[in-house]
Every structure is written in structure tokens, then in C-alpha cells.
Amino acid sequence: MGASGGLGLEMIESLFEGGYKLALHYNSSYEGLEKKLAKMSSSFCKLYQADITKETDIQALIKDVHNDFGRIDVLVNAAGITASGMSWKMDASDWDKTMAVNLTGPFLTIKHSLPYMREAGFGRIINISSIVAQTGVIGTSAYAASKAGLIGLVKTISKETANKNITINNVALGYFGAGMIHEVPEAIQEEIKEQIPKKAFGNPEELANCILYLCGDKASYITGQTINLNGGLYA
Numbered sequence: 001m002g003a004s005g006g007l008g009l010e011m012i013e014s015l016f017e018g019g020y021k022l023a024l025h026y027n028s029s030y031e032g033l034e035k036k037l038a039k040m041s042s043s044f045c046k047l048y049q050a051d052i053t054k055e056t057d058i059q060a061l062i063k064d065v066h067n068d069f070g071r072i073d074v075l076v077n078a079a080g081i082t083a084s085g086m087s088w089k090m091d092a093s094d095w096d097k098t099m100a101v102n103l104t105g106p107f108l109t110i111k112h113s114l115p116y117m118r119e120a121g122f123g124r125i126i127n128i129s130s131i132v133a134q135t136g137v138i139g140t141s142a143y144a145a146s147k148a149g150l151i152g153l154v155k156t157i158s159k160e161t162a163n164k165n166i167t168i169n170n171v172a173l174g175y176f177g178a179g180m181i182h183e184v185p186e187a188i189q190e191e192i193k194e195q196i197p198k199k200a201f202g203n204p205e206e207l208a209n210c211i212l213y214l215c216g217d218k219a220s221y222i223t224g225q226t227i228n229l230n231g232g233l234y235a
């Protein structure tokens with residue numbers, strides 16, 4: 001989910017080279033994915049549209065993916081939005097929308113994928129959380145709360161699914177050099193970079209590598225965790 005976003009687009013080749021056939025989701029941005037796939041000329045990637053806040057859309061998408069591929073081994077939840085503003089000024093509608101996309105959305109994709117994974121006796125689920133949920137950042141109450149919600153979600157679902165060889169984890173990102181970071185003014189981006197012990201934004205390929213690791217046999221005992229990928233910013 002969220003393959004059309006900045007991080008999603010940058011990870012497609014790495015995940016494909018990792019040996020996966022890819023069901024790539026978008027909501028409103030189709031062009032970037034089309035361009036990327038044209039370059040790859042692969043018949044093992046298919047595009048699917050859905051609004052992650054609508055359960056009927058998600059149910060149909062997951063069913064279509066299962067019909068097309070015959071299985072759903074891995075689910076990556078990378079769709080997300082931000083809403084900036086001090087808590088006392090934030091519209092409740094912005095709060096609701098952020099929760100719907102960032103927390104209810106992953107819940108719905110997991111809910112509708114799990115019957116297929118349980119039946120197959122195998123599954124790997126990875127959600128993208130954020131350092132903002134762990135440290136708090138001024139002006140991000142809805143975003144931080146939604147990403148913190150994922151931490152409780154994976155702890156519970158890991159216990160519900162461990163007996164079926166299904167693992168579920170979050171990767172909590174620091175600041176990465178693609179996607180929503182471009183909404184931050186450049187001067188502030190430089191200030192953020194200075195605070196990161198590695199003095200650089202994360203590279204989407206490093207996120208793809210972490211996802212591939214969590215999906216592989218060597219990580220089959222890791223479940224219910226939130227793995228930090230943040231250049232040392234939060235330890």
C-alpha cells in the first residue's frame with residue numbers, strides 16, 4: 001500500500017530484485033508508477049487503486065490481488081498523510097482523516113489480508129511508523145498519535161497470528177530523503193540533518209533492505225516489534 005508515494009516508488013526495484021511479484025497500490029497518483037513500470041518492463045507487477053479509508057475498496061483490492069497472484073505472502077503498509085498544526089488549532093476533521101489513513105487504513109488492509117495468510121499458514125506484515133510517535137514533535141499530534149497506534153496494533157496482532165507462521169512488525173523511520181520530507185522547508189531540512197548522528201537522511205533502499213530482511217527466513221522469530229531506522233536519532 002502506498003507504492004505511489006515518494007518512498008514507495010523508490011523501493012519498487014529493490015523489492016522486485018528481492019524476488020517478489022508486486023501488487024502496487026495507489027490512490028490518486030498513477031503517473032509515477034506507470035513511468036516506473038514502463039522502465040522495468042516487468043509482467044510481475046500490477047497496479048491497484050483504492051482509498052485506504054474505505055473498507056469496501058480495501059476488501060475488493062485484497063480480493064483482486066489474491067485472484068491475480070494466487071497468494072498474499074507480504075503486506076507493506078506505506079500509505080500515510082501528515083497534518084500539521086498546534087493541537088489547540090487543529091480541526092477535528094484533520095485529526096479524523098489522519099487517523100483514518102494512517103491507523104484505520106493499515107488495520108483494514110491487515111484485517112482483509114489475514115484470512116488468506118491464515119489459510120496459507122504464512123504471512124509477513126510490515127507497517128511504516130515514525131520516530132515522531134516515539135519522541136513527539138511540535139505540531140504533529142494527529143500524525144504522532146496515529147503512528148503510535150501502530151505500535152499497539154502490531155503487539156496485539158502478533159499474538160493473534162504467531163501460531164499461523166505470520167509475523168507483523170513496524171519500521172519506525174527517522175527522516176528519509178524522499179516523499180513527505182519535501183513538505184518541510186529546505187532550511188529546516190538542513191537543521192534536521194544536523195541533529196541526526198549519521199548527518200544524512202535515510203535512503204529508501206535501506207528501508208527496502210530492512211523490509212526484505214523482515215520478510216525473509218532469518219527474521220521468522222521477529223514479531224510484534226517496532227524496528228528503528230533513523231540514523232541514530234532515537235536510541
Ligand SMILES: NC(=O)c1ccc[n+]([C@@H]2O[C@H](COP(=O)([O-])OP(=O)(O)OC[C@H]3O[C@@H](n4cnc5c(N)ncnc54)[C@H](OP(=O)(O)O)[C@@H]3O)[C@@H](O)[C@H]2O)c1
Nearest residue numbers: 002004005006007027028029051052079080173176179180
Ligand atoms: N519520508 C519520510 O521521511 C518518512 C518518515 C517517517 C515515516 N514516513 C512514513 O512512510 C510512509 C510513506 O511516506 P512517503 O514519504 O512516501 O509519503 P508520500 O510521498 O506523501 O506518499 C504517501 C502515500 O500515501 C498514499 N495515500 C495517501 N492518502 C491515501 C488514501 N486516502 N488512500 C490510499 N492511499 C493514500 C498516497 O497515494 P497517492 O499519492 O496515490 O494518492 C501515497 O502513495 C508514510 O506512512 C509516512 O508516514 C515517511
